[in-house]
Amino acid sequence: MSQVNRQILLASRPQGAASADNFKLVDTPLAPLADGQVRVRNHYLSLDPYMRGRMSDAKSYAAPQPLNEVMIGGTAGEVVESNNAAFKPGDKVVGMFGWQEFGTSDGKGLQKVDDTHVPLSAYLGPVGMPGVTAWYGLNRIIAPKAGETVVVSAASGAVGSVVGQLAKLAGARAVGIAGGAEKCRYVVETLGFDACVDYKTGNLYQDLKAATPDGIDGCFENVGGEGFDSTLARMNAHGRIALCGFIAGYDGEPLPLKHPALMLTQRLLVQGFIVSEHMDVWPGALKELGGLVAQKKLHYRETIAQGLENAPEAFLGMLKGRNFGKQLVKLI
Amino acid sequence: MSQVNRQILLASRPQGAASADNFKLVDTPLAPLADGQVRVRNHYLSLDPYMRGRMSDAKSYAAPQPLNEVMIGGTAGEVVESNNAAFKPGDKVVGMFGWQEFGTSDGKGLQKVDDTHVPLSAYLGPVGMPGVTAWYGLNRIIAPKAGETVVVSAASGAVGSVVGQLAKLAGARAVGIAGGAEKCRYVVETLGFDACVDYKTGNLYQDLKAATPDGIDGCFENVGGEGFDSTLARMNAHGRIALCGFIAGYDGEPLPLKHPALMLTQRLLVQGFIVSEHMDVWPGALKELGGLVAQKKLHYRETIAQGLENAPEAFLGMLKGRNFGKQLVKLI
Known part of the structure; x- marks a missing residue:
C-alpha cells in the first residue's frame, strides 16, 4: 500500500496581489525508494518573501517557479527511509523540498543538522x-x-x-x-x-x-x-x-x-x-549563528501555521505582515 | 596705480532654475603682494555642473558657496608676480581661484603644469x-x-x-x-x-x-x-x-x-x-591621462566663452546642455 504525499503546486501566476487561487493542493502517491535515495518526512516548511518573486515570471535573479510543480521552499524534517549510506532513519535534515509533506532525494543539497541545542525549526530561521x-x-x-x-x-x-x-x-x-x-x-x-x-x-x-x-x-x-x-x-x-x-x-x-x-x-x-550567490560565507555564518542561538544570545520568534493545507493562507498573511517573526508551517 | 581684478560673486541663491540674476560682476582693486604670496593671471576658468549644487544651500557633499563671495571654480593661468620661491613669473599653474581674472595665493593648492605637450586648458578637462x-x-x-x-x-x-x-x-x-x-x-x-x-x-x-x-x-x-x-x-x-x-x-x-x-x-x-575625496588616485590618474592626451589617444572638445562677463551665460547654457564638450571661459 503506497503512502500519499500531499503537495501544493503553483496553479497560476498572480495578476496583482497573490491569492489562494494561485495554489492547488494535490495528493500524489509516493513511488518506492530507488537505490541511493533517501526519504524525508518534512516537519517544517519555511515561508519566505522571496517566494512571491518566484510566482511571477518578471525578470529577476532567479528563474520563475514553474506552473503545476511543487512550490519551492526550505524544509526541515527527519529521514524516514534511506537507501543512501550517508543517511539513516532518524537523522534530522534540512533541504529544499518545497511545499509538500515528504521529500525524496539522492542526498544532494540535504544537510544533516543537530537539534540537541538548536531547535529543528531554527535551521529555517536564524540558523538558516x-x-x-x-x-x-x-x-x-x-x-x-x-x-x-x-x-x-x-x-x-x-x-x-x-x-x-x-x-x-x-x-x-x-x-x-x-x-x-x-x-x-x-x-x-x-x-x-x-x-x-x-x-x-x-x-x-x-x-x-x-x-x-x-x-x-x-x-x-x-x-x-x-x-x-x-x-x-x-x-x-x-x-x-x-x-x-x-x-x-x-x-x-x-x-x-x-x-x-x-x-x-x-x-x-x-x-x-x-x-x-555567496555560499562561501554559509559555513562560518551558520556556525556563528548556531552558537549564538544555543547560548540564547540570539533571540527569535516564530509564527507557526498547522498543516500543509494552511500554507497558502499563512504565506499570503506574511506578505501583508500578519506574521510575527519567522513564518513556518508545521507539517506533522 | 593698482590693477583691478574683475570678479563674479554669487549674489543670490536660485529659486528653481539658476539665472543670470544670481551672479554679480564686481571690480576689486588688487592688494600689493605679501611675502610668500604668488599672483596668477587666470587664462581659463572651468565651468562644471557641480557648481550648480554649491549655489544651493540644500544638504550635499560640500558646503554651499557663500553669498557675496567669488564663485568657486578651477582655473588655469600664468604666474605674473611672485614672492614665493616655489613659483616664478611665467610658470603655468592650475588652481581653484574661482570666477575672477587674477588669483592670489600662498602657493598651497597651486600646481605647476607643463604645457609643452598638453595644452594649458586640458588641465581643466581631460587632465584635470x-x-x-x-x-x-x-x-x-x-x-x-x-x-x-x-x-x-x-x-x-x-x-x-x-x-x-x-x-x-x-x-x-x-x-x-x-x-x-x-x-x-x-x-x-x-x-x-x-x-x-x-x-x-x-x-x-x-x-x-x-x-x-x-x-x-x-x-x-x-x-x-x-x-x-x-x-x-x-x-x-x-x-x-x-x-x-x-x-x-x-x-x-x-x-x-x-x-x-x-x-x-x-x-x-x-x-x-x-x-x-579620493586624492590618492590623482597623481597616477593625471599621469595616465596626460600621457594619453599627449599621444592623441584621448580626444576632447571644448566650448570656450570669451571674457569673464560671459561666464554666467555660459554656465547657464551648460546646465541646459548647450555646450559641446568641456565648457571653459577664456579670460585673456
Whole structure:
C-alpha cells in the first residue's frame, strides 16, 4: 500500500496581489525508494518573501517557479527511509523540498543538522537562510563600526531580527522599522534594539528622525517604499545600504525611490544581494549563528501555521505582515 | 596705480532654475603682494555642473558657496608676480581661484603644469578634475572587463567623453547617451564609442536597448531621470553603477528613480562618489591621462566663452546642455 504525499503546486501566476487561487493542493502517491535515495518526512516548511518573486515570471535573479510543480521552499524534517549510506532513519535534515509533506532525494543539497541545542525549526530561521542573509548583508555590506547607527526594516521578521541583534553585538546602535506597537515593543524589549519605529502611525519620517539623532550609517532594506525613502533621507556620508528585499512592491505596484540623488550627495554604497550567490560565507555564518542561538544570545520568534493545507493562507498573511517573526508551517 | 581684478560673486541663491540674476560682476582693486604670496593671471576658468549644487544651500557633499563671495571654480593661468620661491613669473599653474581674472595665493593648492605637450586648458578637462572623475568612476567602481558594456550619460561632456574612451581602451563596449545628432555623431566618430543614443528623439529606452544587445554591465551616471531609468532597466546581473551627477535634478525638480527594485533583482553595486575625496588616485590618474592626451589617444572638445562677463551665460547654457564638450571661459 503506497503512502500519499500531499503537495501544493503553483496553479497560476498572480495578476496583482497573490491569492489562494494561485495554489492547488494535490495528493500524489509516493513511488518506492530507488537505490541511493533517501526519504524525508518534512516537519517544517519555511515561508519566505522571496517566494512571491518566484510566482511571477518578471525578470529577476532567479528563474520563475514553474506552473503545476511543487512550490519551492526550505524544509526541515527527519529521514524516514534511506537507501543512501550517508543517511539513516532518524537523522534530522534540512533541504529544499518545497511545499509538500515528504521529500525524496539522492542526498544532494540535504544537510544533516543537530537539534540537541538548536531547535529543528531554527535551521529555517536564524540558523538558516534568513540568518545567513542577515549575516551577509550586515557583515559584508554594512560592516558597522562601533557607535554607528544601523536601521533595518521588517525588524521583527526572520531576517530583520537577526540584523539588529548582530548590529548590537558589533557595538552599533540598532533601530528597527516594524508594523504596529506590539512588534515594536518586541523589537526593543526582547531583541534589544535601541529603538523601533512603527510605520503604521503615519509619522514614519519624523519618528525615524527622532530615533536616529546621529543619522544612519547602515541600512538593511527588506521592504522599500516610504520606509526606504525615509531611511535614505537620514543617511550619513559614506553610508552603506544592503538591499535585500522590496516586499512592498512584490505585487507589481510602482515603488519609485523619491530622491535617488541622495545616493550621490551622501556618497553611499548600495549593494543588492541574494545570499545563495555567496555560499562561501554559509559555513562560518551558520556556525556563528548556531552558537549564538544555543547560548540564547540570539533571540527569535516564530509564527507557526498547522498543516500543509494552511500554507497558502499563512504565506499570503506574511506578505501583508500578519506574521510575527519567522513564518513556518508545521507539517506533522 | 593698482590693477583691478574683475570678479563674479554669487549674489543670490536660485529659486528653481539658476539665472543670470544670481551672479554679480564686481571690480576689486588688487592688494600689493605679501611675502610668500604668488599672483596668477587666470587664462581659463572651468565651468562644471557641480557648481550648480554649491549655489544651493540644500544638504550635499560640500558646503554651499557663500553669498557675496567669488564663485568657486578651477582655473588655469600664468604666474605674473611672485614672492614665493616655489613659483616664478611665467610658470603655468592650475588652481581653484574661482570666477575672477587674477588669483592670489600662498602657493598651497597651486600646481605647476607643463604645457609643452598638453595644452594649458586640458588641465581643466581631460587632465584635470573631469578626467580624474572619469578615471575614478570607471576604474575604481565600474572596473570593466573586456567585452562588457559600459553606458555613460552626457557622453560628449568633459567627464563622459573620457569615461567612454577609457572604457574602449579597457576593451569594453562603450555606449553614450547625449543630446542631439551632432553630439552623438561626435561621440561615435571622433571619440570612438561603439554607439550613442540621442535622448532628444523621444525613444530613449528602445534606442538604448538596440545599442546594448548584451545588456549593460557598467553605468557611469551624470544626469539622472529617464536616461538613468532606462539604463537601470538594461543592467545585467552584478552590474556596477558609478553615480557622479544628477544634472537633470539640479534645479530642485523631483527626479525619482522608477524601479529601484532592479538594484536588488540584478544584485547591482551602486556607488556615489566625489573625486575630491579620493586624492590618492590623482597623481597616477593625471599621469595616465596626460600621457594619453599627449599621444592623441584621448580626444576632447571644448566650448570656450570669451571674457569673464560671459561666464554666467555660459554656465547657464551648460546646465541646459548647450555646450559641446568641456565648457571653459577664456579670460585673456
